[in-house]
Amino acid sequence: MIAMKDVYKTYANGVTALNGVSVDIQQGEFVYIVGPSGAGKSTFIKLIYREEKPSGGSIIINDINLAEIKEKKVPYLRRDIGVVFQDFKLLPKLTVYENIAFALEVIEESPRNIRKRVMEVLEVVGLKNKARFTPNELSGGEQQRISIARAIVNHPKIVIADEPTGNLDPDTSLDILRTLESVNDSGTTIIMATHSKEIVNRFKKRVIAIEDGIIARDEQRGEYGYEV
């Protein structure tokens, strides 16, 4: 569960990206973060996985207060949070299998468990047959499904996705949404920043709209609400 209270974020250059945000997100929810460019969506997302620190207010994730957490504890927090980026961020020289296994090797899982879990997540994203390929041998949609597999291989409680379909065509984007829905079906919280009106209006979920650093709207089964 995520609880933000009166969260502010002012960057070093003086720009205030979040200006008093309070919100609760329960375990298992699927939430879209929408809003105009520069409104503060990525900042909101980055605060959750502690890529950025809040300038004020509290952010509690699964009972850990991110405003107080010591730097050396940040890796523990991140074990509970998988992240998916617009540009996939796969390591180009490694195979699909190695890209996913890497996330488990750094936490010193046993080789046996690594093999089992990598194959399990490849099954979830429907790409078991591509385990030996390198990222440049895959389509954009396949690469994004691999990055979802990598994000979930640790069984995180939360998956954060910042514009995961931003580089993909509309049909491929729908596939990615279906993949994220299946991850959500297993109880994982999904928080997804998006500019896709088509997706938000088609796969109805909670919609949190951020405008000028504040929450302008928070609706269950909401609409995208902006012209594109």
Ligand SMILES: Nc1ncnc2c1ncn2[C@@H]1O[C@H](COP(=O)(O)OP(=O)(O)OP(=O)(O)O)[C@@H](O)[C@H]1O
């Ligand atoms: N590292 C940074 N340093 C300084 N200012 C920043 C930084 N990151 C973001 N900002 C500023 O904070 C504001 C909010 O940016 P943010 O990236 O959160 O918006 P966004 O809603 O995700 O936008 P977009 O939809 O264009 O990705 C913007 O004015 C941006 O210029």
